[in-house]
Amino acid sequence: MKMRDISESQRQFALLGGIFAAALVVSLIMGWILFPSLAYARKAQPINYNPPLHVEQIGITCDTCHFFYEDGSWAGIPTLETCVDCHSDIIGASPEEEKFVNEYVKKNREVKWALYVKQPECVSFSHSSHVRMAKIACETCHGPQGHSDPKDYLANRITNYSYVVYDPRVPLNAFTIIRDKGETVWGTMRMDECTACHRSRGTSTACFICHK
Numbered sequence: 001m002k003m004r005d006i007s008e009s010q011r012q013f014a015l016l017g018g019i020f021a022a023a024l025v026v027s028l029i030m031g032w033i034l035f036p037s038l039a040y041a042r043k044a045q046p047i048n049y050n051p052p053l054h055v056e057q058i059g060i061t062c063d064t065c066h067f068f069y070e071d072g073s074w075a076g077i078p079t080l081e082t083c084v085d086c087h088s089d090i091i092g093a094s095p096e097e098e099k100f101v102n103e104y105v106k107k108n109r110e111v112k113w114a115l116y117v118k119q120p121e122c123v124s125f126s127h128s129s130h131v132r133m134a135k136i137a138c139e140t141c142h143g144p145q146g147h148s149d150p151k152d153y154l155a156n157r158i159t160n161y162s163y164v165v166y167d168p169r170v171p172l173n174a175f176t177i178i179r180d181k182g183e184t185v186w187g188t189m190r191m192d193e194c195t196a197c198h199r200s201r202g203t204s205t206a207c208f209i210c211h212k
């Protein structure tokens with residue numbers, strides 16, 4: 001073989017390698033940064049009710065706002081009725097509270113809260129079985145909710161499964177959004193999370209338990 005042939009094929013090899021590397025970089029950027037920021041819509045709550053202020057500083061327990069009625073049914077998200085015990089009039093100097101009292105309490109208008117926990121219609125879940133019977137702590141399933149201040153709600157435009165971001169310094173990419181559920185990001189509970197716990201506690205994982 002002649003020297004020229006070798007350097008020719010080496011050059012072609014280097015060129016192909018270069019194209020491959022560039023394509024790899026482009027697809028990594030698309031998959032890790034571009035896709036997550038296109039797939040998720042950012043939503044702000046109509047009012048930031050400031051969970052850690054109420055829970056940590058004022059010392060209101062979770063079950064003051066999220067309680068079971070006497071018949072055992074779950075109240076879920078509190079209505080204005082729960083808030084007016086304290087906020088029938090403006091009690092502090094915060095602009096957020098003023099907005100809440102003037103635009104919702106005084107007008108008797110319910111706040112349309114954005115929720116990231118929501119499961120699809122096909123899933124049946126009851127707080128009564130998990131909180132009252134199995135005695136599982138709220139934090140096991142809801143992580144920092146109530147203890148940290150949610151900054152951003154990210155709703156997946158296709159599936160509607162959502163995330164809440166507690167730390168705005170967390171960059172929005174495939175890693176933080178899809179895998180890093182923890183102190184800074186929390187999201188809708190997935191089927192594998194439900195079944196993992198059921199399995200570990202010897203509870204049934206038959207499809208019909210959760211899908212009626």
Ligand code: HEC
Nearest residue numbers: 048049050058078082083085086091092093094096097100
């Ligand atoms: C047990 C009394 C109590 C209840 C119940 C309560 N709050 Fe508050 N809330 C307070 C107090 C006290 C403050 C602090 C007021 C201040 O000094 O600025 C506050 C502050 C706020 C603020 C201002 C937050 C900020 O960061 O400035 C908002 C908004 C608010 N509450 C909304 C709500 C909503 C919505 C509910 C019902 C889901 C509710 N509160 C239920 C006592 C209560």
Ligand code: HEC
Nearest residue numbers: 049054055060061062065113114115116117138142145146
């Ligand atoms: C002062 C009333 C109040 C207290 C106390 C409170 N919450 Fe809430 N919670 C709310 C309101 C209002 C919302 C709807 C707005 C939101 O999601 O931020 C909510 C939403 C939630 C959600 C749904 C989040 C979502 O966006 O889908 C969870 C889960 C939750 N709270 C858990 C807790 C836990 C756990 C505690 C105790 C550590 C707690 N809450 C204490 C008022 C309260």
Ligand code: HEC
Nearest residue numbers: 062066076077117118119125130131136137138140141189
């Ligand atoms: C075993 C896991 C688990 C535990 C424990 C748990 N939750 Fe939930 N929670 C969920 C799931 C799943 C949803 C979504 C339900 C749906 O969309 O049908 C939810 C929804 C909520 C919501 C939104 C309104 C609603 O009911 O859909 C609030 C508020 C809430 N939880 C508060 C609490 C509080 C407060 C506690 C502790 C007393 C608690 N949760 C314990 C899993 C749990």
Ligand code: HEC
Nearest residue numbers: 124125126129133134140189193194197198201203209210
């Ligand atoms: C941290 C553990 C844990 C997680 C997470 C969990 N479960 Fe459960 N679940 C239990 C236990 C324990 C029981 C048995 C409760 C009892 O009846 O004593 C149970 C019972 C149930 C039941 C049967 C009782 C009933 O309400 O009819 C259903 C349905 C159910 N879970 C659905 C779900 C779904 C859906 C999810 C996820 C969104 C989920 N669970 C997540 C622990 C868990």
Ligand code: HEC
Nearest residue numbers: 119120123189190191192194195198204205206207209210
């Ligand atoms: C312990 C509760 C639980 C059990 C058991 C369970 N699922 Fe699910 N499943 C869920 C939850 C919660 C979701 C919604 C969250 C998600 O997509 O991960 C879901 C979602 C699904 C979806 C997607 C539906 C949609 O609208 O996105 C399918 C399909 C499904 N499950 C099939 C099954 C089959 C088949 C089985 C039995 C092998 C099964 N599930 C057992 C909790 C459960």
